Amino acid sequence: MESVIGILPYFIMLFSYSILSLTSYFSKSRVFFYLAILIIILFVGFKDIMSPDFERYADTYENIENYGFYVFEPFFGIMSFFLKNLGLDYYALFFIFAFLTILFILLGIREFTKHHAMAMLLYLLVPGFFLNMFVEMRQTLAVAMVFYAVGLILNKKRLGYLFTFLSIITHYSAIGFWLIFIIFKNFLSKEHSSWFYVISLVASFVLVVIFRLDLVIFNFLFIIFNGLGSFLPFLLKYLIYLDFLLSGEVSQVQAQLIKNIFYILNTLYLLYIYKFTIKDNNIRLMTDLKINNYLINFFTVGVIILNISFHIAEVSRLAYYFLIFQIVLIPNIILRIPNLYIRYLSFIIILSIYISMFIKGLFYFSDEAQSYIFLHYKNILFKQ
Incomplete structure (x- = not known):
């Protein structure tokens, strides 16, 4: 019973996204799709602390003056100093990282395909992407920036080089991607x-x-x-x-x-x-x-x-x-x-496998937290 309750918020989010995306497709109105994106942002942007990583992020934010700009990577330090000087708490930092991640994923999708809704659904279902936003917000943002930057570069838009730089100062591991890409x-x-x-x-x-x-x-x-x-x-x-x-x-x-x-x-x-x-x-x-x-x-x-x-x-x-x-x-x-039969069969099989991966990801057990961290979803909008 506890497991069912734990996964329920995620399936409500996925169900809402799917219904609104289908409504957008059949009504030919983009409003419903962007409303679906808004639900995702609210779901992940206002999440409460659920993992040891975010506990460390919160502690670092509260004591950022003792660390300097380069505690992690420059982008994290700069944003922490800026938001804290505005009198905002670490939830503002969490929201901005989540918002930017979803934004750049969406912008990147638009550079590569017209199937926006399915591409975003796959992003939600792959545990290393969406669910990782609850654990490792710096790298998930860097991955989104790389994704968008490559789309811009391959479509011969110079703005891509700016996001190349931003991805690196967001998480240094992005250097590995850009070295392979250039060479x-x-x-x-x-x-x-x-x-x-x-x-x-x-x-x-x-x-x-x-x-x-x-x-x-x-x-x-x-x-x-x-x-x-x-x-x-x-x-x-x-x-x-x-x-x-x-x-x-x-x-x-x-x-x-x-x-x-x-x-x-x-x-x-x-x-x-x-x-x-x-x-x-x-x-x-x-x-x-x-x-x-x-x-x-x-x-x-x-x-x-x-x-x-x-x-x-x-x-x-x-x-x-x-x-x-x-x-x-x-x-x-x-x-x-x-072939329509092969198309729909392939779609159903692949989607079923990715949904299975998502469910398996929800039951990730953190040795450090000694708990199934994703089964304890909390949102600050409903915090008492």
Whole structure:
């Protein structure tokens, strides 16, 4: 009974979003869709403290004068100083981070697809995105900024470079995405053979899970980060994660094996549909082929990073900068399948799996809090 009560607020939110989105679609009125977005913002923006991370955020905010601008990253410090000088409490900081995250996700969606409602629904259902806003608000905002910035850059809008900078000062892990994007930009823009994707995905999984190739990779990164630490001090905090892994300890997300296998199969299925159904039938996509190549390659890189970081959950966070593109890739491909039966069946199966992932995410058990943190949703608008 307690579990049912715990998940009820989330399903009311999802139900409200779905009904309003469908109303918007059938009535051809965008008002209902933006009302659905407003409900999401109210739900996550006015959340109360539910996790140890947010307890630390609140404590840091209250004592920001003792830390300076660079307690986490500059954006957090600047916003904390600004809001506190206005006489606002830490709930204002929580709301602004949540509002900006949803805003940039929505703006990013508009750069990549016309299927806004489905893309946002997928964002809500993937635990590492929406539910992570209740745990790690800095990186979820940085991921949203990266998502929007890439959309701007690929559509040749210079504003994207501003958001590149903003994403970095919001969470330094964004540097990892931008380095890969800059170095491999030409490679990421091209379509590759089916065998390349199959071998890359399967090999990265097998070599890490069975043969622990990740120890070689992370040992190399440890040497690099240790050497650059004196010049780039923020790298030193990532040495803690690498040292933890190299010491032989294992830190995994719950049901990590199932998660990795699902993402591998999902990527291969989307590739099959894209290569042998849509393109072979010359179906016009909602975005040009080059941008869809980017989306497919981003998603593939994200799954490969997820495989490589199988034994250490903290490093897997880098994957979300790439996995975020699935929310626009899936509608762009699935909703363009020419055979209606296959289209709707694919839609139902994928949506069912993502709903299952969302439910599983709600039952995440925090070792630090010693509780199922998401099952204790609280909103300050209803706080007595």
